[in-house]
Amino acid sequence: MKVLQVIESAYRATQEEQDDTIVWISHAMKGAGADLNVLLRGNAVNYAVDGQDASGLAFSAWKQTQPPNMARDVAGLVDKGVEIYITEEDLAERGLGGAGLVAGVKPVPRAGVPALFAAHDQVWHW
Amino acid sequence: MAGKKTLTFALMDAPYESARTTTAFRLMDIAARRGYDIRVFAYEGAVCVPFAQQTAHPNALHGRDAEEENHPLPKDWVAALMTEAESNGGSVDWVNCGLCVDERGVADAIEGVRRGTPGDLWSMAGESDNTLIMGTR
Numbered sequence: 214m215k216v217l218q219v220i221e222s223a224y225r226a227t228q229e230e231q232d233d234t235i236v237w238i239s240h241a242m243k244g245a246g247a248d249l250n251v252l253l254r255g256n257a258v259n260y261a262v263d264g265q266d267a268s269g270l271a272f273s274a275w276k277q278t279q280p281p282n283m284a285r286d287v288a289g290l291v292d293k294g295v296e297i298y299i300t301e302e303d304l305a306e307r308g309l310g311g312a313g314l315v316a317g318v319k320p321v322p323r324a325g326v327p328a329l330f331a332a333h334d335q336v337w338h339w
Numbered sequence: 340m341a342g343k344k345t346l347t348f349a350l351m352d353a354p355y356e357s358a359r360t361t362t363a364f365r366l367m368d369i370a371a372r373r374g375y376d377i378r379v380f381a382y383e384g385a386v387c388v389p390f391a392q393q394t395a396h397p398n399a400l401h402g403r404d405a406e407e408e409n410h411p412l413p414k415d416w417v418a419a420l421m422t423e424a425e426s427n428g429g430s431v432d433w434v435n436c437g438l439c440v441d442e443r444g445v446a447d448a449i450e451g452v453r454r455g456t457p458g459d460l461w462s463m464a465g466e467s468d469n470t471l472i473m474g475t476r
Contacts, residue, residue, distance in 0.1 A: 214465050222476055234351075234383055235474070238457045245458030335464070337349070339474035 216249045217333040223256035227281040228270055233260065235339040236286045243293050250296040252321075252329060253287075258303045261287050263313040284315050291317035298329060343429070345376040347467040349460060351475040353384025354413040360388065363473045364416050367431075371420050374427035378463035379434065380455070383475065386435040389417040389448045414449050421451050434459045 220235045227233055239251055253260055260283040270277040291297055301320045304310050314320075321329060330336050348367060352360050370377050381388060395410040397403060421431040434455035440446050446454075464470040 216464070222474065225475060238382065238460070241457035242461045245456070245461050247461045335470055337470065337472040339351075339472055 214248065214334045215332075216247065216335045216337055217329060218249055218251045219336060219338040220251060220253055220257045220260070221255040222339065223259060227283070228267065228277065231279055231281050232286055233257075233281070233283060236260065236283070236290065239290060239295065240286070240293070243290070243295060250298065250333065251290060252298045252300070252326070253318075254300045254303050254326075256303075256307075258299050258307065258309060260284070261297065261299050261314045261318045262309060263315060287318065288315045291315065300326065343374060343376070344370070344469075345378065345467045346370050347378040347380065347460070347463045347470040349380045349382060349470065349472045349474075350385035350388065351383045351473060353387050354390075354393070356384065357475070359473050359475075360385070360413065363471075364420065366471070367420055368423065371424035371429060371431070372427060374424070374429040376429050377420070377424055377431045378467060379431065380457075380460040380463060381433065381435045381439075382460075383436070383439050384443075386439045386448075387443060387445050388413040389433060389435065389452045390414060390445045391447045391449050417452070418449055432463070434463070 218235060218239050239249060242249060263284050265284055267280040267282070270280060287297060297318045298321045299318050300323055302323050304320065348363055350360065350363055354360060367377055391414060393412040393414045395405050395408065395412055397405045398408045401408060417433060424431045433452045435448060435452055437454040437456060440454060
C-alpha cells in the first residue's frame with residue numbers, strides 16, 4: 214500500500230508541538246515501514262522554504278530552547294526516501310515562487326495533482 | 340458476514356471543538372450497525388474523546404439539571420459504538436496515540452481503549468478496505 218499524505222493545514226500548534234504533527238507522524242510511520250509520500254499544498258508549502266527561524270518564544274522566565282524547524286523536518290523526510298511534492302501555484306500565490314526550497318522537494322502544477330493521486334493507493338488529506 | 344468490511348478512521352479533533360467529531364461518529368455508527376470491523380486511531384486532541392473523567396453538567400440556560408440535560412459525553416459515544424459493533428458481529432479497536440495522551444495527561448480512558456503509536460495507524464490501514472482521515476482544520 215502506497216499512501217500520499219496531503220498536508221494543507223499549516224503551523225497548527227507547531228510551537229507547542231515543536232513540529233508539524235503530520236510531518237511528525239509521517240516520520241514515525243516511515244520508521245514503522247510505511248510506504249508514503251507527501252504533498253504540501255495551501256499554506257503548508259511554506260514548510261519547504263529554507264531559512265525559517267521560529268526561535269525566541271518566551272513567557273517570563275520560561276524559554277523555548279528547541280523551536281520547531283519545519284525545513285529541517287521536511288529535509289529529514291527527503292533523506293528517508295519520502296518524495297515531497299509541492300504545488301507550484303500555492304508557492305506563487307504566496308510570493309514564494311523564487312524562494313529557496315529544501316533540496317529534493319518536487320514542485321508540481323495543480324493540474325498534475327490528479328495524476329499524483331492516481332499513483333497512490335490511498336490519499337490521506339490532513 | 341458477506342460483504343463485511345474493515346474501515347479505519349483517523350480522528351484529530353478534541354471533543355467539543357468541531358462538528359467533525361460528530362460527523363465521524365455518524366459514519367462509524369453506520370459501520371457499527373452493519374457489523375463492520377472499525378479501527379480508530381485517535382491523534383492529538385482526539386485522544387481526549389474516550390477520556391474517562393468527562394462529566395455531564397446541568398444547563399441553566401435550558402433550565403435543566405444534569406440528569407435532564409443529558410449532556411453528550413464523547414466517552415459514552417465510544418462505549419456505545421463498541422457495544423453496537425459487537426452486537427452486530429463487528430468490533431471497534433480504538434487506539435489512542437500514546438505521546439498525545441501523555442502531553443495532555445489523559446491516560447484515564449474508558450475500557451476497551453488501548454495505547455499505541457503511529458505504526459498502529461499504518462498497520463490498521465493496511466488491514467482495512469479503506470481509510471478516512473478526519474484532520475483538524
